[in-house]
Amino acid sequence: MKQSLFTIRKNESLTSTVFRMVLEGETSAVTGAGQFLNIKLDGLFLRRPLSICDYDENTITILYKVVGKGTEVMSEMAPSVSLDILTGLGNGYDTTKSGDRPLLIGGGVGVPPMYRLAKNLINEGKKPIVILGFNTKDEAFYVEEFESLGVEVIVATADGTLGTKGFVTDIVKSLSNYTYFYTCGPEPMLKALSDCTTTSGQLSFEERMGCGFGACMGCSCETKYGNKRICKDGPVLEKEEIIW
Amino acid sequence: MVNTKVTLSGITLDNPVIPASGTFGYGYEFAEYYDINMLGSFSFKGTTREPRFGNPTPRIAECTGGLINSVGLQNPGIEKVISEELPKMREVFHKPVIANISGFSVDEYVYCCEKINKEDQVGIIEVNVSCPNVHHGGMSFGTSPEAAAEVTRAVKAVTSKPVYIKLSPNVTDIASIAKACEEAGADGISLINTLMGMRIDLKTAKPAIANTMGGFSGSAIFPVAVRMVYQVYEAVKIPVIGMGGVSSAEDVLEMMLAGATAVQVGAANLVEPFACKNIIEDLPRVMKKYGITDLNDIIGGAHK
Numbered sequence: 001m002k003q004s005l006f007t008i009r010k011n012e013s014l015t016s017t018v019f020r021m022v023l024e025g026e027t028s029a030v031t032g033a034g035q036f037l038n039i040k041l042d043g044l045f046l047r048r049p050l051s052i053c054d055y056d057e058n059t060i061t062i063l064y065k066v067v068g069k070g071t072e073v074m075s076e077m078a079p080s081v082s083l084d085i086l087t088g089l090g091n092g093y094d095t096t097k098s099g100d101r102p103l104l105i106g107g108g109v110g111v112p113p114m115y116r117l118a119k120n121l122i123n124e125g126k127k128p129i130v131i132l133g134f135n136t137k138d139e140a141f142y143v144e145e146f147e148s149l150g151v152e153v154i155v156a157t158a159d160g161t162l163g164t165k166g167f168v169t170d171i172v173k174s175l176s177n178y179t180y181f182y183t184c185g186p187e188p189m190l191k192a193l194s195d196c197t198t199t200s201g202q203l204s205f206e207e208r209m210g211c212g213f214g215a216c217m218g219c220s221c222e223t224k225y226g227n228k229r230i231c232k233d234g235p236v237l238e239k240e241e242i243i244w
Numbered sequence: 245m246v247n248t249k250v251t252l253s254g255i256t257l258d259n260p261v262i263p264a265s266g267t268f269g270y271g272y273e274f275a276e277y278y279d280i281n282m283l284g285s286f287s288f289k290g291t292t293r294e295p296r297f298g299n300p301t302p303r304i305a306e307c308t309g310g311l312i313n314s315v316g317l318q319n320p321g322i323e324k325v326i327s328e329e330l331p332k333m334r335e336v337f338h339k340p341v342i343a344n345i346s347g348f349s350v351d352e353y354v355y356c357c358e359k360i361n362k363e364d365q366v367g368i369i370e371v372n373v374s375c376p377n378v379h380h381g382g383m384s385f386g387t388s389p390e391a392a393a394e395v396t397r398a399v400k401a402v403t404s405k406p407v408y409i410k411l412s413p414n415v416t417d418i419a420s421i422a423k424a425c426e427e428a429g430a431d432g433i434s435l436i437n438t439l440m441g442m443r444i445d446l447k448t449a450k451p452a453i454a455n456t457m458g459g460f461s462g463s464a465i466f467p468v469a470v471r472m473v474y475q476v477y478e479a480v481k482i483p484v485i486g487m488g489g490v491s492s493a494e495d496v497l498e499m500m501l502a503g504a505t506a507v508q509v510g511a512a513n514l515v516e517p518f519a520c521k522n523i524i525e526d527l528p529r530v531m532k533k534y535g536i537t538d539l540n541d542i543i544g545g546a547h548k
Binding site: 001003040044045046047086207208209210211213214215216217218219220221222227232 | 266267268269273274276277289297298301302303304305306307308309310311313315318462463511513514515517518
């Protein structure tokens, strides 16, 4: 974990509620896809944990949905504003277990971490298949960005306004040639994927956090391998250890 | 040069700053980020006889100037704390530590204190009679002078270490409870634990915390804590460790003026992992600003 100041370089809307923020600062503590940031915002007591979409030597990109006070404040921030951020939080996805053809399944605000994960897997010479799920076309984001990585991208919308009509699980059930899966999204989706996938996989969980770095036990969960803190021992858990 | 050293029951601390139980684990999480040996001491995670997972999640809800938590004393149980956590803690912290003990019966407090009494690194036993998160548990001991005194007496009988009773603010007369603990043999008083609080989520129209209510802490409760430390200092002669919303070196001085010999920092650690380090480093500057050369001179200063 590292605490440092970042400067907002970009803060733009992707849909009516989803924003992309590019932050410039010290990124050395970020070690992999699936990790998160914890952002201090003026006037709010707790930091806001947000997953990392992508990063390089001096920037971090996050995609966030306005769902409450914190994200609302963020959506109104102008470039050049500086933010106190904890980086390098969470375990992130382990790409060594992926096999040649892993599925990457992102649902709604669970889409962002899949982006860096896809990049990492491609760099390792693997051929991921990306499945993105949204409620409707107007809420879809980052489809082109994923396509421009050169991977196979399948989109599902609940109302059929973009891609296949249905849920990500409908698509997963129609596939059989995958070697592993990685996912992030709403918990009912994670559960459904855990049930319908035929391989092992890694699932990223969300929980209300106090500190975000393992001190307060606010986000504990019971697993088959003992109690874990979503913030420090997660947010990524393996399919086999999860107690639903 | 200023003197920041204070003494609790014969144990001299380099400074009065102590991370509060439940916000600092067993220290090693924070030792990854800075050398925690700069701390006066720290109070490790509340320990019970049996292992506890604690309450269901969500356990955390934000408030203006603080948060509500209902962790519910998650801990691996006294045996594992001694066999697994304390050896790891010893590697990163080399000063006397405060062992925070909770229980659901007098027997359980006695059992845990007897065990922890054998641990050399434990300088002080902090008996939590005030955690508001466990049903039929700690709360009842901390809310009546008789019950608090009963726990104090029972624990004192089985340990040679100084015993500090950590009190709940959710009472009508904190001074009478502190006094009862002193008369029962307590070596000091720690206060305040969290205030009972509750938030309701407007979207779901349900309590924000799975356990409905929880303990409210953070800078918002600081004035309540200062008031209660002030009242308890008036009522007892034993040392007081003040806590509740402390987040700056100025807050430490204010707490000491109210009557605290040492000061614990809780919620601030969760949003500012370097909170205690920052406070300790800032103390000499703030002392100088107010013309203080020795912290011992200001303990209870507001009462004169």
